[in-house]
Amino acid sequence: MFFYMQILDIAGLQNEDGSFSGDIWGKVDTRFSYIVICCLSILKCLDKINVKKAVDYIVSCKNLDGGFGCTPGAESHAGQIFCCVGALAITGNLHHVDKDLLGWWLCERQDYESGGLNGRSEKLPDVCYSLWVLSSLIMIDRVHWIEKAKLVKFILDCQDMDNGGISDRPNYAVDIFHTYFGVAGLSLLEYPGVKTIDPAYALPVHVTNRILFTK
Amino acid sequence: MHGRPRKASNPEEEAASAAKAVKLRSLQSQFMKNHHDKIYTEEAIELSMKLLEINPEAYTAWNYRKLAVEDSLSRIESDPNLVNSILDEELRVVESALRQNFKSYGAWHHRKWVLSKGHSSIENELKLLDKFQRLDSRNFHAWNYRRFVVELTNRSEQDELHYTDDMINNNFSNYSAWHNRSVLLSSLLAQNADGFMPNERIPDEYDLVHSAIFTDPDDQSGWFYHLWLLDQTLNVETPLLTSSWPSHGSTINLSGAGCLNGSSSKFTTFCSESGSFPLILYFDQAVGGVSSSTVTIDSELKGNEDLVWEPISYKNSQVSCVWVTHLKYVSSDPCEYKVKIRVGNSPGIVSSRGHNFRAPYEFVFTAHVHDTVKDSQEGIVSWTDGFDIWDAKSMDLNSLITLDQLQAEIDFKWRQEAIDSEVECFGILSDSKIGNLTLARLLMAREAMLSDDAVKGVRYEEILQLYNDLMALDSSHYQYYKDEHSVAFLHKVTSSSESLSRHLFRYRGMNNLVCLRLNNLSLSRIASVEKLLFVQMLDLSHNELRSTEGLEAMQLLSCLNLSHNKIRSFSALDSLRHVKQLKVLDVSDNHIGKHSVDTTRYLCSSPLSNSEWSQDDVGRQNPGLVTKYWDAYFVLRDLKLKQLDIAGNEISGNEFSSFVLQVVPKLVWLDGQKLGN
Numbered sequence: 001m002f003f004y005m006q007i008l009d010i011a012g013l014q015n016e017d018g019s020f021s022g023d024i025w026g027k028v029d030t031r032f033s034y035i036v037i038c039c040l041s042i043l044k045c046l047d048k049i050n051v052k053k054a055v056d057y058i059v060s061c062k063n064l065d066g067g068f069g070c071t072p073g074a075e076s077h078a079g080q081i082f083c084c085v086g087a088l089a090i091t092g093n094l095h096h097v098d099k100d101l102l103g104w105w106l107c108e109r110q111d112y113e114s115g116g117l118n119g120r121s122e123k124l125p126d127v128c129y130s131l132w133v134l135s136s137l138i139m140i141d142r143v144h145w146i147e148k149a150k151l152v153k154f155i156l157d158c159q160d161m162d163n164g165g166i167s168d169r170p171n172y173a174v175d176i177f178h179t180y181f182g183v184a185g186l187s188l189l190e191y192p193g194v195k196t197i198d199p200a201y202a203l204p205v206h207v208t209n210r211i212l213f214t215k
Numbered sequence: 216m217h218g219r220p221r222k223a224s225n226p227e228e229e230a231a232s233a234a235k236a237v238k239l240r241s242l243q244s245q246f247m248k249n250h251h252d253k254i255y256t257e258e259a260i261e262l263s264m265k266l267l268e269i270n271p272e273a274y275t276a277w278n279y280r281k282l283a284v285e286d287s288l289s290r291i292e293s294d295p296n297l298v299n300s301i302l303d304e305e306l307r308v309v310e311s312a313l314r315q316n317f318k319s320y321g322a323w324h325h326r327k328w329v330l331s332k333g334h335s336s337i338e339n340e341l342k343l344l345d346k347f348q349r350l351d352s353r354n355f356h357a358w359n360y361r362r363f364v365v366e367l368t369n370r371s372e373q374d375e376l377h378y379t380d381d382m383i384n385n386n387f388s389n390y391s392a393w394h395n396r397s398v399l400l401s402s403l404l405a406q407n408a409d410g411f412m413p414n415e416r417i418p419d420e421y422d423l424v425h426s427a428i429f430t431d432p433d434d435q436s437g438w439f440y441h442l443w444l445l446d447q448t449l450n451v452e453t454p455l456l457t458s459s460w461p462s463h464g465s466t467i468n469l470s471g472a473g474c475l476n477g478s479s480s481k482f483t484t485f486c487s488e489s490g491s492f493p494l495i496l497y498f499d500q501a502v503g504g505v506s507s508s509t510v511t512i513d514s515e516l517k518g519n520e521d522l523v524w525e526p527i528s529y530k531n532s533q534v535s536c537v538w539v540t541h542l543k544y545v546s547s548d549p550c551e552y553k554v555k556i557r558v559g560n561s562p563g564i565v566s567s568r569g570h571n572f573r574a575p576y577e578f579v580f581t582a583h584v585h586d587t588v589k590d591s592q593e594g595i596v597s598w599t600d601g602f603d604i605w606d607a608k609s610m611d612l613n614s615l616i617t618l619d620q621l622q623a624e625i626d627f628k629w630r631q632e633a634i635d636s637e638v639e640c641f642g643i644l645s646d647s648k649i650g651n652l653t654l655a656r657l658l659m660a661r662e663a664m665l666s667d668d669a670v671k672g673v674r675y676e677e678i679l680q681l682y683n684d685l686m687a688l689d690s691s692h693y694q695y696y697k698d699e700h701s702v703a704f705l706h707k708v709t710s711s712s713e714s715l716s717r718h719l720f721r722y723r724g725m726n727n728l729v730c731l732r733l734n735n736l737s738l739s740r741i742a743s744v745e746k747l748l749f750v751q752m753l754d755l756s757h758n759e760l761r762s763t764e765g766l767e768a769m770q771l772l773s774c775l776n777l778s779h780n781k782i783r784s785f786s787a788l789d790s791l792r793h794v795k796q797l798k799v800l801d802v803s804d805n806h807i808g809k810h811s812v813d814t815t816r817y818l819c820s821s822p823l824s825n826s827e828w829s830q831d832d833v834g835r836q837n838p839g840l841v842t843k844y845w846d847a848y849f850v851l852r853d854l855k856l857k858q859l860d861i862a863g864n865e866i867s868g869n870e871f872s873s874f875v876l877q878v879v880p881k882l883v884w885l886d887g888q889k890l891g892n
Contacts, residue, residue, distance in 0.1 A: 027324045064394075121439075139817050
């Protein structure tokens with residue numbers, strides 16, 4: 001893996017303003033910032049990019065509601081928030097996050113009726129936000145602001161009890177994507193029998209610890 | 216993947232689905248062959264279009280089309296008509312793909328790519344956007360594209376603001392429009408553009424957002440906009456000094472490691488082995504540039520030129536609300552010294568938002584250096600015995616909690632009027648969650664702006680009641696309201712000398728240390744620390760605290776009791792690494808080790824957040840234990856604790872205790888037992 005990392009010009013995909021393009025066609029999105037930072041951190045070669053500029057770009061995507069969008073000025077969205085908060089967490093820059101402001105925005109994603117989380121105001125709850133919103137809340141130590149038991153119930157309600165798997169909403173079609181996010185959400189909610197995952201990497205904690213604590 | 220109802224598929228549906236898959240696979244493999252072989256014939260290009268019509272998210276197909284376009288353009292020698300027809304075709308393909316899926320990332324990006332070649336008119340694009348906004352006014356792809364077009368064509372922010380007016384008037388439940396409005400307005404306000412003075416504009420915006428909140432209090436669209444308006448009303452751009460230690464007009468006693476000969480002193484006594492005492496500056500917002508040139512010290516205490524100032528903050532940050540330096544004194548040189556501090560002596564102190572600390576602010580205190588007489592005591596510190604009641608008469612607390620803010624330059628009138636007007640409005644929404652919450656926030660804001668001591672503190676009971684009501688009304692967010700309640704409670708406690716002195720004591724056992732008792736108060740959150748910088752002993756036991764966030768500013772703190780709280784890990788105590796005076800720490804009977812999920816993992820400076828760390832002997836000899844107890848290792852090794860209590864946690868046990876002894880070799884007392892040599 002390290003060998004191929006030399007060939008792949010990650011640094012070449014970083015733009016002047018610290019953002020990352022997904023490929024040569026230049027589309028910029030903070031999701032790419034997260035992907036680069038997450039991968040390079042695991043491979044222990046974050047020095048291949050300009051971390052300070054990458055952080056500055058992410059901070060420029062911070063909105064007045066405390067959330068983050070895909071580009072500067074873009075509306076806050078739970079998926080983008082996960083990417084930005086995750087990238088800031090991995091690089092030790094969470095002091096740029098207004099934890100109380102963002103924490104309130106995130107905790108208001110919880111639907112009173114179903115207990116599920118949505119990705120933006122006035123949208124429907126969806127199991128995948130059990131990872132995006134939940135991880136973000138955990139990383140900024142505000143997860144106690146949602147009602148965890150209700151969220152567990154929502155995820156379990158999204159199971160297909162006949163054929164297995166988890167769907168985006170109760171009684172909708174299951175898929176691998178939502179099954180993964182549902183299980184990951186249960187892990188972050190300390191559901192018994194599920195291994196603990198790290199909120200920034202969504203990898204098991206024993207794996208991230210092993211990688212990052214080995215000097 | 217999203218929004219498909221779950222149902223058992225019948226044979227006809229399965230057959231149709233299989234046939235579609237076969238067709239798609241065939242198209243895909245033909246397409247990929249064309250792409251790999253770089254075939255850009257008309258048929259090949261048309262094939263890619265067929266693929267995109269079925270699946271607009273076939274990302275490679277969009278990239279192929281870009282390559283095909285560039286290939287075509289290179290052949291036609293810039294005949295404008297031909298160029299236009301080629302690019303028009305791309306726009307048509309995008310539009311058709313968007314009809315299939317108006318949220319296709321690939322389609323929108325392709326259109327941006329075409330436009331970047333200087334093609335299409337702003338009119339066309341705005342018309343297209345109108346179409347999509349009508350289909351879904353929350354489509355963030357469309358909003359992002361709109362911002363792209365606006366920037367490309369230099370459309371004015373005022374025009375775009377009018378557009379948000381239209382969208383909001385059409386349907387206030389449009390968070391995307393409110394968001395866009397906030398971006399445009401904050402830019403116009405920052406520029407001081409014509410017609411965009413905060414004192415006129417912000418009150419107008421309050422009126423506008425009322426339409427959203429009052430029509431349907433359960434709709435969140437206006438909530439966050441209103442909160443932003445409140446922030447604009449309350450927060451002054453210019454950084455101010457909130458408090459300091461020592462504070463203006465105070466007298467402090469300084470001595471060497473041995474401390475004074477027991478007499479009950481009127482003032483704060485500071486004992487130091489290193490012969491220096493902290494000078495703390497607490498600003499109302501994060502600032503950078505505090506240094507020996509921007510902050511001057513005028514005193515006869517020798518050896519204090521070119522002091523080094525440090526921000527009390529996370530490792531990577533050069534800005535902080537709290538800055539500290541250490542002034543040296545010689546205890547064998549007993550005398551009284553006046554110390555004059557001038558903050559902002561020269562320009563350079565700048566907030567993280569780029570605003571300068573303007574008027575230089577001066578304060579003066581007296582340092583009374585004493586000769587050391589007694590040997591230092593190594594007795595165990597008790598949290599129950601040896602305390603004297605604070606003599607409110609002998610001690611002028613006001614000198615300790617003076618908050619002498621220079622507010623002359625701040626335009627307060629419109630701010631207070633706006634808050635008062637909002638308080639009146641929101642009184643009406645008293646049975647809705649957002650009504651109660653907003654009212655509580657408004658009352659807190661009003662308290663923060665009051666300077667008349669006589670009136671301060673009066674509304675806190677009302678604020679606390681509002682949060683209690685909210686805990687019942689919106690139980691899903693109970694803990695949020697609980698935290699806000701704790702903050703309001705602490706503001707109330709510290710709002711006057713009289714209420715604060717009810718919680719103050721003196722600890723005889725360590726030469727009359729100033730002790731603040733805030734135990735058994737159901738506190739879930741720490742606040743008002745800027746008013747508590749003088750505290751040396753703090754009892755926060757029997758509360759519901761989850762972390763020590765906020766305590767990092769308490770540079771005088773030498774004893775801290777956190778027993779019987781809800782601390783889940785040592786990473787939650789990371790802020791204590793800044794409290795260099797800390798000698799006594801009690802974290803017994805908490806939840807350390809009980810939970811598998813660590814919510815402060817990334818708020819702690821460690822290798823997990825890619826912080827540099829230097830390997831020491833403990834790390835070299837016990838890599839396994841360091842990984843297992845990583846947060847205890849990183850937090851404890853930075854402290855010089857003499858007394859530690861960790862019993863009553865799941866992590867407690869022989870293995871952990873012996874690890875702690877390795878990490879803190881100078882520990883004298885562990886769990887109440889004196890350690891042998």
